[in-house]
Amino acid sequence: MIEVGAVLPYALAAVAVVALWAAILSHLDVFTPADVHAWHRLAALRGYAPARGRLERAAARVPMLRRIQDELDLPRLIGVAGRNETAAGFLLRSLFLSLLSCGLCLTALVVALVQTGGWPLPPAVALLLAGLVFLLQVSWLRSSARAHRDQAGTALGDMLMLVAILTDGRGLQLEDAVRILSRSADHRALQTIVDNRGWERLVEGPHRSTIHLYRLIAEAYGIPLFATVADAAANANLGFSERQIYTRLAGSVYQQRLAEARFHTARAKMLVTLPIAGMLIPLIVLIAAPVFASITGGLGSG
């Protein structure tokens, strides 16, 4: 037996949520015809800026949303992470997921309320969950961007030896050599930047040369090795061949990594004391738990 009076407000709320959902669907152009999508794709391939949806345009006009995007540095994070979405799109999707989790949590709480006659947890927990989901989305994006940047930097350093051969022996340009080699890495971190003009996600405006482009990429993506490669390329064929320049650069990259590894090992020697000290906690728990249980049991029976 279900009491309709108790369920009715929640049913109305559910109808309102479904209506809101349908409105969001239509605003997000989910029902856009396939040929329009195809034209969008062609425009993207030709390097034209994609047309923004109505919701995105509206979001861009809302000062609060703009401020959130700027504060979270979303456009840069999305570009570094190599994702093909706009900052407003990411923000709206994260908000949707937050609301969804809030809605699911509230539904579960309401079911429990109908079954037991009382809230099992305060309803504010649903709001807390929504906030947590939003923060997790942003944190995931941040860590994805960091991992992407590290992978791209490492791949560029690792390919310098091959770049030396391709530019000198094969006569390829630096940009072409890096682009071709990036396709052979087991991840797409570097390829998303240097191939198919992927740098346009963050680097705006035309560039004069590869050297200029690499400096712009280094600044926009926060990968200093691009600037170092650009400096090396600027000095190539001025007394030293490209082969010598890039080979020396590869050597210096590994020397730097060696120095970092030594620093890391030395620091680890100090930091390793923390988990060792922390090991006392499980040991204490192991000994203290039975003692504590026997004391409290004894007090309880006494």
Added chain:
Amino acid sequence: MIALALPAPAPGFLVAGVVVILACACGVCAAILDVDLGHLTALRRRRFALLEREKDTAAGLGWPWQRWMCLRIVFIALGIAVAFVTGINLLYVVGPIAGAVGFRFALAGRAADRRLRMERAFIGQLRNLRDRMALSNQSLDTALQELGRNPGPELEYVLSPLSRGGSTVANVVEMGMRARSPIVDQAAGVLIWSRSRSLESLIDTIDTILIPVGEAQLAVQEEGMVSLAQQRAVTFAMSALLAVMLAVLLRISSFRQYYQSPAGQLVLVIVALLFAMLVGLLGAIARTREWTRWDLRSMAEQQERLGD
């Protein structure tokens, strides 16, 4: 208050209805979240990355990866068997985890050490290759074949494809894939791209690029090995300390009775979780830099596409 009596639906309709609603919800969520198949392919590739790590360890030990995986499954089964024999419910959870993680952890150091020895031997063989071409005037293909015939114990599995006839590039790719090491991977890449150059150019490449950069890479690897050795030593010491302490406690009857109770089992779970967390923290402190794994097959295809 109005009360409404709803007829109970047939179980079949209920299940079908739930499935349809869930499918619709998934579809709408996919549309809203703009799920694209390319992204799903990337996820699948990441999932395979876990298998790649297992293959790395197996290659480090010089075992075929199938044998390594079989042994891991055997140890997981052993963990379950111990739980079954002793009848302790907690061991049904802890046993398989200890079997899976413990076995890998116990052999990972040996694998890393063996890989380092292999890489040192490989740098030596690069010098040998250079001497064969420079002093004995052998072509690259002949010199590589000779290396494949006398690889030495450390490199027997890795260099054996070179002794085969046929395409040198295919053999070099196979060598790189067997080694699963950054140094051999880089060297294989260099050989793929520069094998069609003149002999002098190749010798120069080995002299000025492969050997110096390979030695620098080896030094980085050795430093990483120091960090790993520290982590392993501390983890073994911590595990031994905890095991001894637990064994001593379980010899006392009152403590044993407590740890057989549900509350005691809960405490053991908490202790195990704390221990796992501390080992994870140790791993994070001693984490070494990851290397770029090259897809040598794709590289060989790119080289072929560009032509000699």
